[in-house]
Amino acid sequence: MAGAVADPVRREILLMLRDERLTAGQVAERFAISRPAVSRHLRVLREAGLVRDTADGRRRVYELVTAPLEELAGWLGRLTAPAGWQHHLDALETEVHRTRRERRAQPERSEKPHEPGQRAQAEQRESA
Amino acid sequence: MAGAVADPVRREILLMLRDERLTAGQVAERFAISRPAVSRHLRVLREAGLVRDTADGRRRVYELVTAPLEELAGWLGRLTAPAGWQHHLDALETEVHRTRRERRAQPERSEKPHEPGQRAQAEQRESA
DNA sequence: CTGATGCGTAACTTACTGGTTACGCTTTCG
DNA sequence: CGAAAGCGTAACCAGTAAGTTACGCATCAG
Structure with missing residues (x-):
């Protein structure tokens, strides 16, 4: 869309x-x-x-x-109305640094996965 | 954008x-x-x-x-909140038929021009 | 019936976009 | 200092998408 x-x-x-x-x-x-x-x-x-x-x-x-545009509007809304805002400006700052140390020990990622699943070249293009 | x-x-x-x-x-x-x-x-x-x-x-x-997204939101808003809605469902119906007859006489278009200007292949792609 | 009109599709060309690998630069660590 | 990490860029390839012209089909007018 x-x-x-x-x-x-x-x-x-x-x-x-x-x-x-x-x-x-x-x-x-x-x-x-x-x-x-x-x-x-x-x-x-x-x-x-x-x-x-x-x-x-x-x-x-x-x-x-107009109906299908609501969907886009919804996505847009999620973006412009952030969850926590001040939150990470300081909180995540430290997390970044912590992560940076961890990475050396364990190559796995310890962050929030944000459910990326498997996305690759197939499936990319969206027609509708 | x-x-x-x-x-x-x-x-x-x-x-x-x-x-x-x-x-x-x-x-x-x-x-x-x-x-x-x-x-x-x-x-x-x-x-x-x-x-x-x-x-x-x-x-x-x-x-x-988030700021630039407001612009998109604005465009979306203009679209989802139409000017007159019931209006043309019947009003324009007749206009179409009337136009159809007129066209034969005068090849010019008598509709609202909607300011199309000159748009062609150069200028199409938008980077930002 | 015949010609004109209105649309859509087909075939083809061209340009851009997105992905990949290879590489270079800067910062950090031992 | 030298090796590795973290990012970005360059060069290249493949797929897609937009534009064009040519054509086919249906509808309306004479």
Whole structure:
């Protein structure tokens, strides 16, 4: 999802769609890039669930779907509203130094694992 | 900025940094990918202004900077809190049909231009 | 029916991004 | 001082994503 929002063209499209339902052609008119390119941007947004399209005769009308953005908003909220703030500014300072000594003795990591699991090159790219 | 947040690894890093200051090495330990790769992710985040690093002897401590995320939050807010909502669901419906007839007569577009300016392949990619 | 219009897809090119290994620099430790 | 630790950068490779042109299909108008 976040990937869909990363592209400036797509952000612009979403903004345009914020208060107007538009056909594919109307969207394309507003950009310098070719219509097929826009068409694909729309497809990405559609697959990300950020827009919904409705066939209307020989044209296709797109409209914004705000719901999925809540998820992003949630993530953002978790970040901007930190758990403890003053906390580590001094507390962790010492932990860093302590760790530094420990490491030499035991190559294992004694920190909080923060559940990283196994993440590698496969699984990285996110489509939606 | 939004581009920096698009990568899942970077999102994870930001999350980790949410309540701990961490050294580059500590961050790298939590991922399966190589340290240089993480180092570059950190650089991207740094250039995006999302983290700040402090040299501490031979190690480098990273900390989160929440401020720039407000901007993204703002954009998100504009999207999730539409101007008129019920409005166009019926009002614009007719406009679309009206436009459709007009187009034949005058190839110009009579819609709101939404200030698209000139956007093309140069300028697309956003680094920060 | 025939031509024009509106969209989407296919095929292809190009550029960037992310990963890896190799290396260099600075700081710490014995 | 010399070895190792901690980071970052350089060089390189692979995959992806965005753009373009060409084309196909459906719908609407004459």
